[in-house]
Amino acid sequence: DVKVTQSSRYLVKRTGEKVFLECVQDMDHENMFWYRQDPGLGLRLIYFSYDVKMKEKGDIPEGYSVSREKKERFSLILESASTNQTSMYLCASMEANYGYTFGSGTRLTVV
């Protein structure tokens, strides 16, 4: 089974901090995605990547950046955390059969 691992289950950060959310997948998938989940809004796409060193903006990229230096790792960066970035962050990877595999999520609280 594909495994997608997000390094932290819960994080509490202060406003203005730079925050790194790490995601690693073990099945050599080319495609990786970062979503955030908020009540009443569902999952919204922040950034995605189809290959190493490649990144594309999703629907809500403002305030975020990403890094994909290795195929298995896709990092989400909050350049200067703000309270409206308090959310559940979900990483996913997939191969060309539309099968997304999600990580367990990181619950980020910005205070």
Add this chain to the structure above:
Amino acid sequence: DQQVKQNSPSLSVQEGRISILNCDYTNSMFDYFLWYKKYPAEGPTFLISISSIKDKNEDGRFTVFLNKSAKHLSLHIVPSQPGDSAVYFCAASAGNDYKLSFGAGTTVTVRA
């Protein structure tokens, strides 16, 4: 603007009865639809999907129906079990685009 809409935020159903979850979409380019199930503190897991060339797909207790003219799909769970209590997300994609657009989710509670 959300292109995939789940207008019922919650659904309560008695164990053994049918659960019907609804989903509407606005983008006529969507041609592949999926349902995901999510438990608290876990990532969503794939449940069932349907291509636009079909109007029904069945997998055990789960059936998805697609009405392209109405831009509507539904998920039927028969019979509902307590382990089905979760949040269900409808998702859609267009053509060769690997990105999924998700609805807001419906929380299903199965009562014993």
